[in-house]
Amino acid sequence: MFCGVKGETMDVITAFLLTFPIVFVISLLFDGIDRKIHARMQRRVGPPIIQPFYDFIKLLNKERIVPAMASSQIFTVLPTLAAASSILSSAILFTSVMSGTSFGGDLVVVFYLLAMSSVLVTIGGSSSGNPYGAIGFSRKMTMLIAYEVPLLLSFLSVFLKINSTSYYNAILTQVKVGSMLALAFPSMAVSAVAFLLCIPAAADAVPFDVSEAKTEIIYGPLVEYSGPYLALFKLAKASSNLSLTFLACTLFFYLPALFGDGDSLWLGAFIVCLLLALILWFLTITVPRTVFARMKVGQAFKFYWIVALPLSVIAVVLSALGL
Amino acid sequence: MKNMVTEKHGETKDVEVDYARLRIPFGPVHPALKEPVSLRVTVRKEEIVDVDIVLGHVHRGIEGLAENRNLVQTLYLVERVCGICSHSHTTCYVQALEEIGEIKPPERALYLRTLIFELERIHSHLFLLGVLAYEIGFDTLFMFTWHVRESILDLFEKITGNRVHHSMNTLGGVRWDVDQSMVEEIMSTMKNLHKYVQQIHDSFQDKSVEKRLCDVGFLAKDEAIRLCVVGPTARGSGVDMDVRRDHPYAAYNDLREDFSVVVKEKGDVYARTEVRILELFESINIIQKILAKLPGGNIRVEDNIIKLMRRIPQGEAISLVEAPRGELLYFVKTNVKGGLSRLKIRTPTIPNVLGLKPMLVGCEIADIPVIIASVDPCMACANRITVVDAVTGEEETMDTSVLRRKR
Known part of the structure; x- marks a missing residue:
């Protein structure tokens, strides 16, 4: 099912395996940069940029605690699954850009993996037996309905535009047009806005972090997690953020498309995309969480269904009309 | 079912x-x-x-401890009832003792007491505003508010040597004087503070903040009167009360023209927050007036505090002050041996915490932290x-x- 332009199968597998450590390092590094910038914007010194690595290693070495009331198998397995699914989603994206390959429907897979990782976190939390976990679960489900629909419609408009569900085709379209998707077509510009609006909610960042709200429900689903499980959830969150921002920048703002056909600069293109992803991370996660107060569930839900949903519907309609 | x-x-x-x-x-x-x-x-x-x-x-048995100590030791004990309004507690206690012993502190001492009192109100209100911002997930405003609060703590350190427990009061006066350079420094800090408080005021009017504070945690005026809530909690519900105006103490009688009591009618969290922000402006104003008309003279009637303590006869007195959280009451009963036979402290948090129930019922879980913070409870006191x-x-x-x- 590979519709590759460039890579051989072996190359693709090597690249895919290589991406796992890359995803691990880059997602935690971006998380650290995010924390540092957030701190500097608040006139704090902030932690060192590699603090997430320290946290990860420290948490891994801690005792595993499972609450007596928790259904222990679900409680212990889900962190691993959540981390695996969000790392996998990043790995699929990275492999495509690095090796110039992808398979039909991989965007759908990425969409599901991203939703999976946040659903798994909340299910894990609700299995802990803690009432705060249960409240976090119900809040997260409400938020999922709020932002996943516009996000899915935004994906749909891209599928309609590029006539494919393959990630690499989206990049190829931009290379062929010689411009970014969001700049070339009005439908894609609208779609990009809807997508970017959904990122803070998907990343559980203030103002949309209702499901984790630390001052209200003590991190909701994460309330009973500690040690290695928490480390895996933190990794899952960081890599799903990376995946979201990387997806947004390659899908709508593939900058290398502006410079030539892109045939000779796969690694260069990858690095440019990563930097763009960092900028998007800053704009969609760091800035909102610095300048806004947390919303309530109802307010956040209303925001997505009044602002983001109509935008994504417009994107789909425009895209179907061929604009 | x-x-x-x-x-x-x-x-x-x-x-x-x-x-x-x-x-x-x-x-x-x-x-x-x-x-x-x-x-x-x-x-x-x-x-x-x-x-x-x-x-x-966090019960610590302070009232019981006080009965085993002499009057001066108790002065330092009551300071530790609360970290934030330590000066309110000592002022209230010292006033009661001065009443019993008929000691009249010099004018300058009363003005300096009032100065620290208002500085403490600013520091306490800024503390609370920061906490409120934190409760609604607005960490940047929280950091900024506490950054501003640092300048007040620095002033405390420069005037009294301590940031939290100032130990400013003593029987018949205060322990530390301010000189001309200090006066100028306080003046310039107040000028900066006015600018910062204006910024904080603007930030609290931001739409994303208002969405969380407006129309939650209602406390109706008649309910507020029935539960006897005090301080900014009462004033946010339209109850016009302030000990500084109603029963002037320290230098507030002279400063009556220089401040007004902020009252908001609405009774929600935002009203209580706004009362505190506007009180910050009033406090800055009071401090500037105090420094402008600071009288000369001694800062205490007697350097030897033990001598003064022996002069206090058996007797009892009630003293009232307006602490940052509201009316603070001390009932002091002294015995012949320079000790206390009864000390009763009624902190503002005790009535205010009762107001939480009518505020909370009917609201959402998301509102709990911000409603609790809006009455500014100080549990260690209560x-x-x-x-x-x-x-x-x-x-x-x-x-x-x-x-x-x-x-």
Whole structure:
């Protein structure tokens, strides 16, 4: 099912395996940069940029605690699954850009993996037996309905535009047009806005972090997690953020498309995309969480269904009309 | 849903069980609370249907301790009732003693007391505004507010040598004087502070902040009067009361023209917040006026505090001050040996915390932290004895009659 332009199968597998450590390092590094910038914007010194690595290693070495009331198998397995699914989603994206390959429907897979990782976190939390976990679960489900629909419609408009569900085709379209998707077509510009609006909610960042709200429900689903499980959830969150921002920048703002056909600069293109992803991370996660107060569930839900949903519907309609 | 429940004595009873209800423990250890209080909140989905307030987690027996110490030692003890309004407690205590001993502190001392008092009000209100911002997830405003608060703490350190427990008051006056350079420094800090407070005021009018503060945690005026809430909590509900104006103490009688009492009618969290922000401007104004008309002379009647202490006869007095959180009352009864036979402290948090229940019922879980913060509870001040059985979790609160019997 590979519709590759460039890579051989072996190359693709090597690249895919290589991406796992890359995803691990880059997602935690971006998380650290995010924390540092957030701190500097608040006139704090902030932690060192590699603090997430320290946290990860420290948490891994801690005792595993499972609450007596928790259904222990679900409680212990889900962190691993959540981390695996969000790392996998990043790995699929990275492999495509690095090796110039992808398979039909991989965007759908990425969409599901991203939703999976946040659903798994909340299910894990609700299995802990803690009432705060249960409240976090119900809040997260409400938020999922709020932002996943516009996000899915935004994906749909891209599928309609590029006539494919393959990630690499989206990049190829931009290379062929010689411009970014969001700049070339009005439908894609609208779609990009809807997508970017959904990122803070998907990343559980203030103002949309209702499901984790630390001052209200003590991190909701994460309330009973500690040690290695928490480390895996933190990794899952960081890599799903990376995946979201990387997806947004390659899908709508593939900058290398502006410079030539892109045939000779796969690694260069990858690095440019990563930097763009960092900028998007800053704009969609760091800035909102610095300048806004947390919303309530109802307010956040209303925001997505009044602002983001109509935008994504417009994107789909425009895209179907061929604009 | 109806369920049959067997009672203790073997009788069966029809009890309505609502499975959508969830009872969540809020505190005593919770990131939203800066001090331990426990709320048993019953919720249906996100809506709060019932609240049970449990106090007593930080009881330290200060009133009992005071009875075993002499008057001067107690001065330092009552300062430690609360970290934030330490000066209010000592002022209130010292005023009562001065009343009993008929000691008249010099004018300058009264002005300096008032100066520290207002600085303390600014520091306490800024502290609370920061906490409020933190509760609604606005960490940047929280950091900024506390950054501004640092300048007040620095002033405290420069004037008295301590950032939190200033130990400014003494019998018949104050312990530290301010010189001309200090006056200028306070003046320039106040000028900067005015600018920063304006910024904080603007930030609290930001739409994303207003969305969280407006129309939650209502306390109606008649309810506020019935529960006897005090301070900014009462003034946010339209009750026009302020000890500084109604029963002037220290230098407030001279400064009556220089401040007004801020009252807001609405009674929601935003009203209480706004009262505090506007009081910051009033306090800055008062401080500038104090520094402008600071009288000369001594700062205390007598350097030897033990000598003064011996002059205080047997007697009793009630003293009132307007602490940052509201009316603070001390009842002091001295004995012949320079000690206390009774010390009764009634802190503003005790009535204010009662106002939490009408505020919370009907709101959402998301509003709990911000509503609790909006009455600015200071639990360390308010606690009485509670005996908790660690095995069954049963609690028994001991009132005065029980304590007296056991003694």
